[in-house]
Amino acid sequence: MIDTVAWVHLEAGRILCARPRGKQVFYIPGGKREGAETDLQTLLREIKEELTVEILENTVAHVGTYEARDGGPLVRMSCYTADYRGTLTASTEIEELAWFGYADRPLVPPVDQLLFDDLAATGQLT
Incomplete structure (x- = not known):
């Protein structure tokens, strides 16, 4: 299993997504846990590394x-909202940042699509 932590950052009915360098798919910002990191430690480290905030x-x-499974191992994504300090900027790890609405759901992996579905069902993602 791939164990990840993600930051759910919504503005005006859209969610922030990132496309890592060398990849074609967008993801909710975050990443894999390292060693015995807690969810919070992983979230803090990954968002600073990817978005410089x-x-x-x-x-x-x-x-x-x-x-969800995407043709490979099962992916678990623990999602969190949080306020931040700084200016959202793509780090050297990230090729592109984008604000996605529900119509952009096909552009993200299956595990991210489950989050999109929940956010749309509660009216947070348009």
């Missing part, structure tokens, strides 16, 4: 945990 720890809230 600092997540404000006291604002982190769990949104949901999703699991």
Whole structure:
């Protein structure tokens, strides 16, 4: 299983997505846990590495945990919202940032699509 943590950042009915260098698919920002990292430690590290902003720890809230298979191992994605400090900027790891609505669902992996479905069902993603 691939165990990941993701940052759900919504603005005006759209969700922030990132496309890593050398890949064609967009993902919810975040990444894989390293060693015995907690979800919070993984979230803080990955978002700083990918988007050069600092997540404000006291604002982190769990949104949901999703699991899906995309032709390979099972992927688990634990999702969190949080406020941040700084300016969202793609790091050297990230080729492109984009704001996606529900119509962009086919552009993300199956586990991300489950999050899109939940956000759309609650009216948070348009």
